[in-house]
Amino acid sequence: MPAIDIRALVHAYADGTQALRGVDLRVDVGEVVAIVGANGAGKSTLLKHLNGLLLAASGSVRIEGIPLTRARLPDVRRRVGYVFQDADDQLFMPTVQDDVAFGPMNLGLAASEVRARVAEALAAVGASHLALRAPYRLSGGEKRAVAIAGVLAMAPSILVLDEPSTGLDPAGRAVRQPERVRGRARRVRPGGRHGGQRDHGGQRDRGGWFGRSRRHYSGQHCHRCD
Ligand SMILES: Nc1ncnc2c1ncn2[C@@H]1O[C@H](COP(=O)(O)OP(=O)(O)O)[C@@H](O)[C@H]1O
Ligand SMILES: [Mg+2]
Numbered sequence: 001m002p003a004i005d006i007r008a009l010v011h012a013y014a015d016g017t018q019a020l021r022g023v024d025l026r027v028d029v030g031e032v033v034a035i036v037g038a039n040g041a042g043k044s045t046l047l048k049h050l051n052g053l054l055l056a057a058s059g060s061v062r063i064e065g066i067p068l069t070r071a072r073l074p075d076v077r078r079r080v081g082y083v084f085q086d087a088d089d090q091l092f093m094p095t096v097q098d099d100v101a102f103g104p105m106n107l108g109l110a111a112s113e114v115r116a117r118v119a120e121a122l123a124a125v126g127a128s129h130l131a132l133r134a135p136y137r138l139s140g141g142e143k144r145a146v147a148i149a150g151v152l153a154m155a156p157s158i159l160v161l162d163e164p165s166t167g168l169d170p171a172g173r174a175v176r177q178p179e180r181v182r183g184r185a186r187r188v189r190p191g192g193r194h195g196g197q198r199d200h201g202g203q204r205d206r207g208g209w210f211g212r213s214r215r216h217y218s219g220q221h222c223h224r225c226d
Helices: 043-048 070-079 096-106 111-124 140-152 170-175 178-187
Strands: 004-012 018-027 032-036 058-063 080-083 158-161 205-209
Touching: 004 043, 018 043, 032 043, 070 080, 080 140, 096 111, 096 140, 111 140, 140 158
Parallel strands: 032 205, 080 158
Antiparallel strands: 004 018, 004 058
């Protein structure tokens, strides 16, 4: 079963902008996929369909086999960690550690487990020293790292990052290289449901150009490329 299975996805915004015109994309468990494309090509619109920030008007999105419908939204959101392009959209608690703890607390985890996840997630992004700082006073790159920690602390099986290197210095980018993120993601989810599957040896990385036609995906599972 693919981790992500998108078929013939169409999205038009309320003002009539046709952002996606029939996108097919399949991502297997363990894969790291980069979607590259011009401004306005539809990358963010596509990503917002992965955790139900937008719901498919036409076509379908399945996450680990679960059809992404309004009714299944909570199931899907537990599986998909979404890091916003702008960290200011994500950080809102008075301290970094409270912010990273917010998600795990809402999962109803014990306080000791929440503390352990916060410590591990902050360590994973090299931000342990920021734990007591106020998020709104951090630099752009620091905010971004903390936003990623907040998502890692939820132990999602799928990590979605919109514009992952924006505003980061070279060292910050290195921390978020796919291999590193994947290794860390595995570490912060020791009890995760899909931990075993992710340890398989056949991991592949791929990238694809998301063209202006908004339905061209040139990765290896592209169907309907024009
Ligand atoms: N809320 C919105 N309302 C109307 N049009 C939008 C909205 N958000 C994005 N768009 C338009 O949809 C298209 C795809 O945008 P987006 O997915 O943000 O592209 P990318 O992330 O690749 O830069 C663009 O033409 C953009 O102007
Ligand atoms: Mg975008």
